[in-house]
Amino acid sequence: MTEDLMTIRQMCEAFDVTARTLRFYESKELLAPIRQGQKRLFTKKDRARLTLILRGKKFGFSLEEIRQLLEMYHMQDQQATQLKTTYELAQKRLAQLIAQREELDQVIQDLQDQIAWGYELMRSKNISIKSSDE
Amino acid sequence: MTEDLMTIRQMCEAFDVTARTLRFYESKELLAPIRQGQKRLFTKKDRARLTLILRGKKFGFSLEEIRQLLEMYHMQDQQATQLKTTYELAQKRLAQLIAQREELDQVIQDLQDQIAWGYELMRSKNISIKSSDE
């Protein structure tokens, strides 16, 4: 049962990141692996956090922004004020994300139109298209 | 009719970017304003491109990636090979964008769940919530 602990190397392989990255995240207080002597041991909690970190990164959140969002996960006993602040911050983020999705829909539409246009252009020039396997 | 030309300062105000940014984009061949002596004059085409650049940036495209995508807009007379390459590149991008949208939907869902959880937590602690105007 005590074996939900992972070494740094195992983490690297599981999440496809470098050891440097994990140590860097720790230095920025995004992760807090426990220590066995010198060595880091990453818990389930660390893995959950890392998943969120990597997900956040895909959408252009800075590490500092991610750090703030991560706080929300562990505020059970914190002060009310801070909780409320984070709650409001989360609301703002949500609004941003929804706006971002609308824009993304637009970008996808634009690109699809362009592809259709390019397709016609290619047809008119008799360029064979095929899939891509030569 | 020759007045779809804008100075750098006008561009800055219209798009809320700095002059440095516009010159930087030119140096990276993302923009190609015409010159009147030393001075840059930005055409409608430049503005269309800048719109796309800024839009692309919102979704984490690097300037180099954006540059490649921009090529598609002006390939009318180019070689077929290049056209085909770009066409395929656009297809890949499209797939990426759609995947990104799916992930974004997931992030939005997660955040909404968290907000609901935080809301309950706050209710249980009798923290007043209100809108935010106070």
Place this chain on the structure above:
DNA sequence: ACAAAGGTTTACGTTGACGTAAGTAAAACG
């Protein structure tokens, strides 16, 4: 016993995307 494997800290290097400052030149205004 000892070398290879895996881990550590410390610290300088790098890349992308600009910021910022210095020093000119041209143009528009009072």
Place this chain on the structure above:
DNA sequence: CGTTTTACTTACGTCAACGTAAACCTTTGT
């Protein structure tokens, strides 16, 4: 006609997010 305004080039600075190298432990297999 002098002086602000606007713009230009050149070039060094910056910040985030790591990469990379050096120098060092410690365990583990043979």
